[in-house]
Amino acid sequence: xxxxxxLIAHIxxxxxxxxxxxxAHYYTDGDLQALAEDSGxxxxxxxxxxxxxxxxxxxxxxxxxxxxxxETAKILNPEKRVLMPDLAATxxxxxxCPADAFSAFCDAHPDRKVxxxxxxxxxxxxxxxxxxxxxxxxxxxxxLHTQGEKILWAPDKHxxxxxxxxxxxxxxxxxxxxxxxxxxKGFALERVxxxxxxxxxxxxxxxxxEVVDQADVIGSTTQLIRAVVDRPEQEFIVATxxxxxxxxxxxxxxxxxIPAPTAGEGATCESCAHCPWMAMNALQNLAQVLxxxxxxxxxxxDIRLRAVTPIQRMLDFAR
Ligand code: 13P
Ligand code: SF4
Numbered sequence: 001x002x003x004x005x006x007l008i009a010h011i012x013x014x015x016x017x018x019x020x021x022x023x024a025h026y027y028t029d030g031d032l033q034a035l036a037e038d039s040g041x042x043x044x045x046x047x048x049x050x051x052x053x054x055x056x057x058x059x060x061x062x063x064x065x066x067x068x069x070x071e072t073a074k075i076l077n078p079e080k081r082v083l084m085p086d087l088a089a090t091x092x093x094x095x096x097c098p099a100d101a102f103s104a105f106c107d108a109h110p111d112r113k114v115x116x117x118x119x120x121x122x123x124x125x126x127x128x129x130x131x132x133x134x135x136x137x138x139x140x141x142x143x144l145h146t147q148g149e150k151i152l153w154a155p156d157k158h159x160x161x162x163x164x165x166x167x168x169x170x171x172x173x174x175x176x177x178x179x180x181x182x183x184x185k186g187f188a189l190e191r192v193x194x195x196x197x198x199x200x201x202x203x204x205x206x207x208x209x210e211v212v213d214q215a216d217v218i219g220s221t222t223q224l225i226r227a228v229v230d231r232p233e234q235e236f237i238v239a240t241x242x243x244x245x246x247x248x249x250x251x252x253x254x255x256x257x258i259p260a261p262t263a264g265e266g267a268t269c270e271s272c273a274h275c276p277w278m279a280m281n282a283l284q285n286l287a288q289v290l291x292x293x294x295x296x297x298x299x300x301x302d303i304r305l306r307a308v309t310p311i312q313r314m315l316d317f318a319r
Pocket of ligand 2 (some may be wrong): 091241
């Protein structure tokens with residue numbers, strides 16, 4: 001514990017010297033979330049992370065999360081230095097949607113508005129009309145559908161299908177998935193629900209249909225956390241990355257949180273889902289990146305200029 005306190009103190013000193021601020025996603029380690037919060041930074045979902053970067057006056061933004069979050073911060077704030085503990089922290093959705101193949105897919109369907117999930121590379125965002133996060137996907141697609149637009153959606157097929165079902169829009173889907181949420185199983189969730197009949201079921205929409213269909217609340221990480229705080233139930237079955245329990249427990253210490261099962265056999269913590277790339281963020285490599293200044297995000301300016309428009313469109317719409 002003493003060593004950890006020293007490391008945190010060291011990080012704080014380096015951050016102050018470099019006018020740096022920390023923004024962390026809810027799936028990262030609790031130590032990083034705590035540090036972000038007590039050092040003037042923020043813990044947030046993808047949309048709020050993007051917004052926070054534009055609001056802070058710090059010269060250096062340290063993004064604890066996965067690569068696309070760092071890239072979005074840089075696209076919106078080219079004058080700031082954007083660092084990450086480890087630039088190799090990717091996302092299966094991003095990996096499963098290479099820019100060349102995606103661009104060809106768009107070219108083949110020129111009659112559709114291109115809506116891409118934030119979990120994509122800068123080059124894929126540069127080819128889009130709209131960028132959305134899970135917290136705003138529904139109202140954006142609803143808005144486009146009302147205007148008579150047909151949608152090309154990438155890369156998460158589960159979120160895309162959910163949005164299609166709720167809005168009734170004509171949505172053509174790219175075939176991508178999140179390796180973490182795809183593991184939640186409908187039949188196993190039914191069993192856990194029978195064991196906890198009073199629990200409310202909270203589901204991130206990157207989960208498969210059979211899981212989404214059993215949800216009381218479907219939403220982004222922030223929206224799911226808010227549900228634990230605001231709803232009257234005392235028990236919650238939670239189908240998203242286990243990193244989220246840190247904040248849920250902090251804000252609602254009396255409530256019981258049950259991880260949704262990823263396999264047939266009940267809800268032990270062995271079956272907790274956790275993103276391997278989010279797990280690449282730690283106090284040690286955070287200290288290292290502040291010492292060395294490596295792991296900095298750079299985006300070619302031509303791509304940045306094309307990617308900033310659909311991201312800004314999202315931020316303006318969300319206002
Ligand atoms: P949120 O925008 O809901 O925080 O989700 C980001 C993400 O990567 C979920 O897997
Ligand atoms: Fe990507 Fe899934 Fe990890 Fe989120 S949890 S960063 S969607 S792989």
